[in-house]
Amino acid sequence: MTPKIERFLIERKPDTPCLVVDLDVVSANFQHLADELPGVDIYYAVKANPAEPILTRLRDLGSHFDTASIYEIDQCLALGIAPNRLSFGHTVKKKRHINRAFDAGIRQFAFDSIDELEKLSRAAPGAFVFCRFLTSNDGADWPLSDKFGCEPNYAADLLCRAADMGLVPSGVSFHIGSQQRNADSWDSAIFIAANIFSKVADRGLELSLLNIGGGFPSRYRTPMSELPIHTAAIKQSLQHRFGDNQPQIIVEPGRYIPGDAGIIQSEVVLVSRKSPDAEKRWVYLDIGKFGGLPEVLDEAIQYRIRTPHDGGKTGPVVLAGPTCDEVDVIYDAAAYELPLDLGSGDRIEILSAGAYTASYSSVGFNGFPPLKEYYI
Ligand SMILES: *Cc1c(COP(=O)(O)O)cnc(C)c1O
Secondary structure, three states: OHHHHHHHHHHHHOOOEEEEOHHHOOOHHHHHHHOOOOOOOOOOOEEHOOOHHHHHHHHHHHOOOOOHHHHHHHHHHOOOOOOHHEEOOOOOOHHHHHHHHHOOOOOEEEOOOOHHHHHHHHHOOEEEEEEEOOOOOOOOEEEEOOOEEOOHHHHHHHHHHHHOOOOEEEEEEEEOOOOEEOHHHHHHHHHHHHHHHHHHOOOOOOOEEOOOOOOOOOOOOOOOOOOOHHHHHHHHHHHHHOOOOEEEEOOOOOOOOHHHEEEEEEEEEEOOOOOOOOOOOOOOOEEOOOOHHHHHHOOOOOOEEEEOOOOOOOOEEEEEOOOOOOOOEEEEEEEEEOOOOOOOOOOEOOOOOOOOOOOOOOOOOHHHOOOEEEOO
């Protein structure tokens, strides 16, 4: 919560639920990361929050952009972002989308399979391609470990194949998992990357790019290592594993850039007990899994919640969304406690909600409209 957001909520009294993002915090987060990792190119992962005011802020700060679809590419190009500042970082793409991106001037593509390489060689001949490899996502609250990436040994083979197919194998990428708690994870992945570099070099190919992905945390319920802990671990690992022969480094922060910059304001719709003497209250909010909180799936991401009664006596609650779907429960096992004075009509704030929220909200499940967004 920033003074600017606080003022906006008081003066505008927006209808809830709504997301309010302070763009100055977005800029500050970008700058902080740039200062911590000098010489590293920042590719903002557009999917974290693709709102136009965020993209234009980052564009003006000199950011590059990691895109996952032709639609995100079109959006960036329409904002005047040059194609050489975009990478098509998804390993699963339609051939005609690769072709359209190539025609638009995009030259950097991710892959993790032979099928994708074949598509790339035909639809984007001569393009720079980097191979995503699998790495442990231990310590990440939102893992990205199984669906994308190939075994490291196979990555070396595929990169050599890419060269035979008329593509330029530029390097490797990985993702240590989103909302990563453990700064040691960087070194495990960078160690594997260095091994791939030397394996490929043994076969006469020089790689030049190391894309270390995202994973930098936002501030949720459990305190996390702050950014400098992560960036120090990265710098130390790069020095240790690559010495003075460091490749070009790319980083793809998603969550870190807008996460702490935004809050969601929500209204309590109902507080109920399943029996008159039940200790646990059910608190139904006007936002849930379908309205912009998909990351509460399995209670993985646990947001901090602010209420007008903070400081008063608390009791255990189940927090639930407003729709009539049984899965639309926010927190149960996570054992949240909220003030006993909380009642229907109260407005509460879900903190650090600027990433992976608005763009995930459904277009109208149960008739609830998509989450309203304000960028100030
Ligand atoms: C989602 C994603 C990111 C951003 O990850 P965060 O954990 O939000 O920083 C970066 N790179 C790729 C390839 C991604 O899919």
